[in-house]
Amino acid sequence: MASPASSTTGIGARIPRRELKRLLSGQGRYVDDIKLPRMLHACFVRSPHPHARILSIDTEAAKQAPGVAAVFTASDINPKCEPFVGIALHRPGHRSAPQSLLAADRAVWQGQPVAIVVADTRAEAEDAAELVSIDWEPLPAVADQIQALAPGAPVIHPELGDNVAYDFSLEKGEPAKAFAEADLVIDEELRFERQMAMTLEARGLVADYNPGDGSLTVIHSHQSPFQMQEVFSHQLHIPEHKVRVMSPDIGGGFGMKLNIYVDEIATVVASLLLGRPVKFCVDRLESFVSDAQARDHHIRCRIAVKDGQVTAMELDDIGAVGAYGMPMRFNVAEGMMAITIAGAPYAFENYKARTRSIYVNKNLIGMYRGVGMPFACITAELLTDWAASKLGIDTIEFKRRNYRPKASLPCVTPGGQRLETVSFHECLDKLAHVIGYDRLRKEQQELRGRGIYRGLGIATFCEQTAYGPPYYGPSGASISTQDGCNVRLEPSGSVRCITSLTDQGQGTLTSIAQIIADSVGVAIDQVTVAGGDSAISPYGGGAWASRGTAIGGEAALRAGTMLKKNILSLAGAITQTPADALNIVDGHVVNRKTGQTVISLADVGRIGYFRQDTLPRDVDVQLSVSASFVANDKMYYMANGVQASYVEVDCDTGFIKVIGQWAVDDCGRVINPLLVNEQVRGGIVQGIGAVLYEECVFSDDGNLLNGTMADYLVPMADAMPDIVVEHVETPERSTQLGAKGIGEAGLIGAMGSVWVAVNDALKPLGAKILHQPFTPERVLDALARARQGQSS
Amino acid sequence: MSDTDLAGAEEVEIETVLNGKPLRRRVKARQHLADFLRQELELTGTHLGCEHGICGACTVLLDGRSVRGCLTLAAQVSGKTVDTIEGLTESGKLAVLQNEFIARNAAQCAFCSSGMLLTSYELVSSGERPTRAEIREFLSGNMCRCTGYHAIIDAVEAVIAKSADKQAKGRP
Numbered sequence: 001m002a003s004p005a006s007s008t009t010g011i012g013a014r015i016p017r018r019e020l021k022r023l024l025s026g027q028g029r030y031v032d033d034i035k036l037p038r039m040l041h042a043c044f045v046r047s048p049h050p051h052a053r054i055l056s057i058d059t060e061a062a063k064q065a066p067g068v069a070a071v072f073t074a075s076d077i078n079p080k081c082e083p084f085v086g087i088a089l090h091r092p093g094h095r096s097a098p099q100s101l102l103a104a105d106r107a108v109w110q111g112q113p114v115a116i117v118v119a120d121t122r123a124e125a126e127d128a129a130e131l132v133s134i135d136w137e138p139l140p141a142v143a144d145q146i147q148a149l150a151p152g153a154p155v156i157h158p159e160l161g162d163n164v165a166y167d168f169s170l171e172k173g174e175p176a177k178a179f180a181e182a183d184l185v186i187d188e189e190l191r192f193e194r195q196m197a198m199t200l201e202a203r204g205l206v207a208d209y210n211p212g213d214g215s216l217t218v219i220h221s222h223q224s225p226f227q228m229q230e231v232f233s234h235q236l237h238i239p240e241h242k243v244r245v246m247s248p249d250i251g252g253g254f255g256m257k258l259n260i261y262v263d264e265i266a267t268v269v270a271s272l273l274l275g276r277p278v279k280f281c282v283d284r285l286e287s288f289v290s291d292a293q294a295r296d297h298h299i300r301c302r303i304a305v306k307d308g309q310v311t312a313m314e315l316d317d318i319g320a321v322g323a324y325g326m327p328m329r330f331n332v333a334e335g336m337m338a339i340t341i342a343g344a345p346y347a348f349e350n351y352k353a354r355t356r357s358i359y360v361n362k363n364l365i366g367m368y369r370g371v372g373m374p375f376a377c378i379t380a381e382l383l384t385d386w387a388a389s390k391l392g393i394d395t396i397e398f399k400r401r402n403y404r405p406k407a408s409l410p411c412v413t414p415g416g417q418r419l420e421t422v423s424f425h426e427c428l429d430k431l432a433h434v435i436g437y438d439r440l441r442k443e444q445q446e447l448r449g450r451g452i453y454r455g456l457g458i459a460t461f462c463e464q465t466a467y468g469p470p471y472y473g474p475s476g477a478s479i480s481t482q483d484g485c486n487v488r489l490e491p492s493g494s495v496r497c498i499t500s501l502t503d504q505g506q507g508t509l510t511s512i513a514q515i516i517a518d519s520v521g522v523a524i525d526q527v528t529v530a531g532g533d534s535a536i537s538p539y540g541g542g543a544w545a546s547r548g549t550a551i552g553g554e555a556a557l558r559a560g561t562m563l564k565k566n567i568l569s570l571a572g573a574i575t576q577t578p579a580d581a582l583n584i585v586d587g588h589v590v591n592r593k594t595g596q597t598v599i600s601l602a603d604v605g606r607i608g609y610f611r612q613d614t615l616p617r618d619v620d621v622q623l624s625v626s627a628s629f630v631a632n633d634k635m636y637y638m639a640n641g642v643q644a645s646y647v648e649v650d651c652d653t654g655f656i657k658v659i660g661q662w663a664v665d666d667c668g669r670v671i672n673p674l675l676v677n678e679q680v681r682g683g684i685v686q687g688i689g690a691v692l693y694e695e696c697v698f699s700d701d702g703n704l705l706n707g708t709m710a711d712y713l714v715p716m717a718d719a720m721p722d723i724v725v726e727h728v729e730t731p732e733r734s735t736q737l738g739a740k741g742i743g744e745a746g747l748i749g750a751m752g753s754v755w756v757a758v759n760d761a762l763k764p765l766g767a768k769i770l771h772q773p774f775t776p777e778r779v780l781d782a783l784a785r786a787r788q789g790q791s792s
Numbered sequence: 793m794s795d796t797d798l799a800g801a802e803e804v805e806i807e808t809v810l811n812g813k814p815l816r817r818r819v820k821a822r823q824h825l826a827d828f829l830r831q832e833l834e835l836t837g838t839h840l841g842c843e844h845g846i847c848g849a850c851t852v853l854l855d856g857r858s859v860r861g862c863l864t865l866a867a868q869v870s871g872k873t874v875d876t877i878e879g880l881t882e883s884g885k886l887a888v889l890q891n892e893f894i895a896r897n898a899a900q901c902a903f904c905s906s907g908m909l910l911t912s913y914e915l916v917s918s919g920e921r922p923t924r925a926e927i928r929e930f931l932s933g934n935m936c937r938c939t940g941y942h943a944i945i946d947a948v949e950a951v952i953a954k955s956a957d958k959q960a961k962g963r964p
Contacts, residue, residue: 020897025877
C-alpha cells in the first residue's frame with residue numbers, strides 16, 4: 001500500500017470533509033427537504049396507553065377531513081407485510097411474539113402505531129389524525145424488568161407464558177473457588193436508566209411505489225440501504241431487483257437509524273396501496289415514543305482480588321428490552337455485549353455471568369452507539385478502582401499490574417473475546433503522561449482539604465468494531481457484513497467511486513476518497529465518492545458497528561489497487577512499455593525508475609474510452625472495476641483505549657461538572673485524524689450525557705413522563721469540557737489498510753471514566769453513586785445515605 | 793369564522809425583507825416561520841429538530857437577532873427583516889465562519905449547522921470579545937449531537953480572534 005507518511009491528501013492526512021462546504025451552506029438534502037410529484041404526507045395515530053385492548057376504531061370523520069387521501073388501520077396494512085419475529089437463531093431459547101406493522105387488537109407500548117393518515121400536507125394529516133376515534137380498554141402494564149419477572153406480573157405476550165425473552169449464562173475457570181479464596185471482594189448493584197439516541201434529524205423516509213412497473217424506491221434516512229432493500233423485498237413480496245433504497249444526507253444515526261421500524265414500513269405499504277409517493281417524517285414528540293431506545297439495565301457485578309491481582313469477576317445483568325424483539329438487530333445484544341466483554345482488559349481466567357432480557361410495556365430497545373460495551377467498561381473499571389483504593393494501591397499501578405500482558409497476545413478472554421492487537425499498557429502510559437497524572441492527584445488532595453470534591457476517573461475499554469459474518473451469518477438475519485466499491489477512471493483522467501457505505505456525518509466518504517487517491521495515485525480533488533444507493537453500488541452493509549472505514553475502506557483500497565493495475569496495463573500498451581516499469585503519481589503515469597511522465601491519466605482515459613481503434617486487438621480495456629471485502633473468519637476487529645475524566649461534585653447542590661476529559665485511542669491505522677478526533681469527542685459528549693443527564697422517565701405502568709426536549713436533558717456546549725484526543729496506532733493485521741473502527745470508542749470510554757471519576761470524588765465522603773444518570777437528586781441522596789452510614 | 797378557519801385555514805398578509813429582498817405573501821396564520829421558509833419558499837437550509845424551541849436547529853435572524861424559527865409565526869415577521877443560511881451564504885457574510893468550521897471539522901451530520909452558524913454569527917458580529925467559556929454559554933441553546941462542541945468553539949474563537957486582530961491593526 002501507499003506509504004501513509006508520504007501523503008498529504010491520502011491516508012493519514014488531516015483533510016477537511018469534502019461535503020462540508022455544501023452542508024454548511026444550507027444546501028444539504030435531508031429526507032424532509034425532498035418533494036416528489038404527487039407526494040402525500042403520513043401521520044400516525046399511536047396508542048396513548050402502555051397496554052390496552054382496542055375495542056373499536058372509527059376512521060370515518062378522519063377520512064372526510066380536508067386533504068385526506070386515506071386512513072388505514074391494521075386490517076388494511078398488516079396483510080401486506082409478513083410479521084417480524086425479532087429473534088436471533090444462533091441464540092437458543094431467544095423468544096419473541098410476532099410483531100405486525102399496526103396494532104390490531106391490543107397495543108403493548110405507549111406510542112405503538114395504530115392507524116396511518118395520509119393527506120396532501122403533513123398539517124392536514126395531523127389534523128385528521130386527531131379525528132380518529134379509538135375505544136380503548138386499558139390493561140395492567142409493567143415497565144420495570146424486576147417487576148416484570150415477579151410472580152403475578154402482567155404477561156405481555158400470553159403465548160410466551162412469561163416475560164423472559166432470553167436467559168443466557170456462561171462460566172469459565174473456577175469463579176466460586178476464586179471468590180472463596182479472595183483477600184478482597186467488591187460487590188455492587190448498578191442501575192442504568194433508559195435513554196434516547198436523539199439524532200437531531202428524526203427518522204424519516206419517502207416511499208415511492210410505482211404501480212406501472214412494480215418498482216419501489218425509498219429515500220430513507222437509514223444507515224443501511226441494503227438491509228432495507230432486503231426487508232422491503234422480503235416482507236412486502238416485491239422482487240428484490242425492483243427495490244431501490246437511497247440514503248440522502250442524514251442528520252445523525254448513532255445506530256438508532258439502523259433498526260427496523262413498523263411505522264416506516266407501514267408508510268411503504270401506504271405507498272403501495274395508493275400508488276403514490278408518501279413521505280413520513282417523525283416529529284420530535286413521536287420520536288420519544290417510537291425511536292428504538294437504549295440501555296435500561298440492572299447489573300450486579302463483583303470481583304475477587306488476591307495478592308493485588310484480580311482473580312475472578314461475576315456479572316448478573318437484567319435488561320428491559322421493550323415489548324418485542326428488535327427484528328434483525330436483536331435487542332438481547334446489550335446484555336450479551338456487557339457480559340462477554342466485561343473485564344476483557346484484565347488478566348483473570350475465572351468468570352461467571354448471566355444476562356436476562358425481559359419484555360416490558362415500553363418501546364423497543366434497539367441498536368444505539370456502544371451497545372452494552374459501556375456496561376462492560378463501567379463494571380470492571382469501577383470495581384477495580386475501588387479494589388485499588390481499598391488495597392492502598394494507586395489505580396494506575398493496579399491497572400498496569402492487572403492488564404493482560406502484551407506477551408499473552410493473542411488470547412481469548414474467559415468472556416470469549418479474542419484479543420490480538422490491543423495496546424492497554426501503551427494507551428495507559430500515554431494517558432498518564434498527557435493528563436499530568438501526578439499533578440492532578442496532588443491538586444485533588446489539596447482541594448479536598450478546602451472542601452472541594454474533585455474526582456479523577458480512568459477507564460480502559462475494548463470496542464468490538466466492524467462485525468463480521470461469524471456473528472450475523474448464523475443469526476438468520478439477512479445482514480451483509482461485506483462492503484463493496486466500484487471505481488472508474490473517467491475519460492478526463494479523474495476518478496469516480498461508488499461505495500456501499502453510507503455517511504451520517506462521520507466523514508466516511510472523505511476517508512474513502514483519501515484511500516482511493518492513495519491507491520490509484522491521484523490527488524484527492526480528482527476523486528469523487530458517492531454512497532448510500534442500493535441500486536448502483538456493489539452490495540454491502542453500510543454504516544454500523546464502527547465498520548465503515550475498516551471494511552469499506554479495505555474494499556476501496558483493493559478496488560483502487562485493481563484500477564491502478566488496469567490503468568498501468570493500458571498505459572503500457574499505449575506507450576509500448578512493460579506495465580511493471582510504470583507507476584501513477586499525482587495523476588500521471590510515470591517511469592518507475594526515472595520518475596519521468598510517460599503519459600497523463602487524461603490521455604489514458606481519452607484513448608481508453610474514445611480511441612480504442614488505436615490499440616492492438618487483444619488489449620482488454622477495463623477502466624471500471626469493483627471489489628468487495630469481508631473477513632470470512634473475523635468476528636470483529638478489536639479496538640481499545642483509555643480515557644480519563646476530571647470532575648467536580650458540588651456537595652451542596654448535587655451538580656457535577658466535567659472539568660477535563662482525555663482520550664487515548666487505538667483504532668489501528670488512522671486514515672484522517674481530523675475526522676477521527678472529532679468523532680471521538682462527539683462520542684465522549686454523548687457518553688457524558690448518558691452518565692449525567694439522559695433518562696427516559698417512565699411511571700411504573702409504562703407512561704413516559706418526560707417526552708419533550710425540555711424535559712429530557714442532553715449535553716449542551718456550556719456544560720461540556722475541552723477534550724484532548726491522542727492515539728496509539730496498532731494496525732489490524734488481517735487487512736492491508738490496517739484500520740479498526742472508531743465510532744463508539746468515545747462514548748464507551750467516557751461513560752466508564754465519568755462513572756469512576758464521580759465516585760472517586762465521593763470517596764472521602766464515604767458515598768457511592770450507582771444509579772445512572774447521576775442527577776443532582778441522586779447525588780444528594782447518595783451523600784445523605786453516606787451520612788446515615790450506608791454506602792449505597 | 794367558520795369551522796374550516798378554526799382548523800387552520802385562516803391567512804394573513806405579511807411584508808418582510810427576506811435575505812435582503814422584499815417579500816409580500818399571504819401566510820397561514822398558524823404556520824411557524826420555519827415551516828413557511830421550508831414548505832412555501834423551499835428554503836430548506838433551515839432545519840427542524842424539535843419544533844418546541846429547545847434544539848436551536850431552526851435558528852434564523854430576525855432584525856439581526858437570532859430567533860427560533862419554530863417559535864416564531866410567519867405572521868410575526870411582517871415589517872421585519874429575516875436572514876437565513878441561504879441568504880447569509882450568498883452574501884458572503886458567513887464565509888469566514890463557514891471556512892473555520894470546515895477547517896476544524898466542526899460539523900458532522902450538519903443538521904445543527906445552519907442554526908449553529910447563525911447563532912455564532914450573531915456573537916461574532918456583536919463586536920464583543922468573549923472568553924471561551926462565554927462562547928460556550930452563548931452557543932448553549934444550539935444542540936449538536938455529533939461533534940463534541942470542541943471544534944465548534946475553536947472555530948468561533950478563531951473568527952473572533954481574527955476580527956480582534958484586524959481591529960487592533962486599524963483595518964476595517
